[in-house]
Amino acid sequence: MTYARYGGPEVLELTTDRPKPKVPPGFALVRVVASAVNPVDWKLMAGGLDPLMDVHFPVVPGWDVAGVVEELGVDTYQFEVGDEVVANGRRDEVQHGTAAEYVSLPARVLARKPASLSWEQAAGLPLAGLTAYQTVRRLGVGADDTVLIHGGAGGVGQTGVQVARALGARVIATASERNHDHLRALGAEPVSYGDGLTERVRGLAPDSVTVVADFVGGVLDTTLAVLAPGGRHASIADAEVEQHGGRWIWVVSDGADLASLGELADAGKLTVDVSSTYPLERLADAYRESMGGHTRGKIVVTTGD
Known part of the structure; x- marks a missing residue:
């Protein structure tokens, strides 16, 4: 074509x-x-x-x-x-x-x-997986983190949920209600996006989240409102995060990272x-x-x- x-x-x-x-x-x-x-x-x-x-x-x-x-x-x-x-x-x-x-x-x-x-x-x-994998790894996600993923039900978001969970993190992910059961099956705690999102995230994480990965854009205010002092955040859709201490991610085509994703898949940790x-x-x-x-x-x- x-x-x-x-x-x-x-x-x-x-x-x-x-x-x-x-x-x-x-x-x-x-x-x-x-x-x-x-x-x-x-x-x-x-x-x-x-x-x-x-x-x-x-x-x-x-x-x-x-x-x-x-x-x-x-x-x-x-x-x-x-x-x-x-x-x-x-x-x-x-x-x-x-x-x-x-x-x-x-x-x-x-x-x-x-x-x-x-x-x-x-x-x-490849593209969705690498985008999620590189974002999560560059944010230094580990077992002590509570991670908020904006857009958890999309192709990138689903992989981000699974990679963060494989690293031992607690994951909260935004999605429409029809996708909540699917996110639960991936190991995330789903929350509906839209008006009131900040309050809903605070309800799940009263002490704030330590990491935010934005895979949709237009959510910077919520990110900053729920992020703990010293927390890390990044976006693949909003360059403005750089003005607020975040990272704007542009995926790199990398066979070694893709092989790491394949290992997670074959270990039953990623689909x-x-x-x-x-x-x-x-x-x-x-x-x-x-x-x-x-x-x-x-x-x-x-x-x-």
Whole structure:
């Protein structure tokens, strides 16, 4: 799938005449089994990140992938042909994505597919998983912490809950009531977002929380109101946190971190909730569902067999 101009899902086209990607030294050619949809995909397509990243049309969208190594570039010693792998394939420039039959990626962003996850679950792990994992680790979360996660039922939030719980922390997570049981199953104490959130969090944590991870944006006032003195906070959606002692996180594509997530999955401490799947030619429909903003788990696109 490609798009040759900025716009909505209507600009996506099924393209059949693109050459197979080249495989430079240190790269692997991956035959795509599944890829995942993330909000950044359609925000890029609409031109929303044009100030940050160079875009070269036509663009194959998508960053997340699960697939099989088909070919290795010179001195790509970390993998073998036939290995099942996952990756967040973001590059410095936007053009070659994962909504395709093949994608060529540097070995440093690849990790072996967790055996415990299906292809669809594995495809949904990289971007959301790395975002959550790197945020939680950079905040220094440990067993003595009480963590508030804004947006606990989203793809990033669910992984954040599980990673923080695996580190021994107590977790409070915001979500709509329909997702509360799911969050409880992941080990979090759910709380409804919206008016009165500060009071509800204080009701669960009268002594304040020590860490806040914001995965939705627009909640800085609540964060500052419930955070203990000396507490740590970060956001992936609100740069203003930097003016209040917090960190603004931009995920790094890192195969080693992704391998750590895979180890958590295979140890039974992490799973990926897949809400829906689409064949590649229906990528526009997958984007429309994502743009609706009411999906709890990951939206996955399958390629070929």
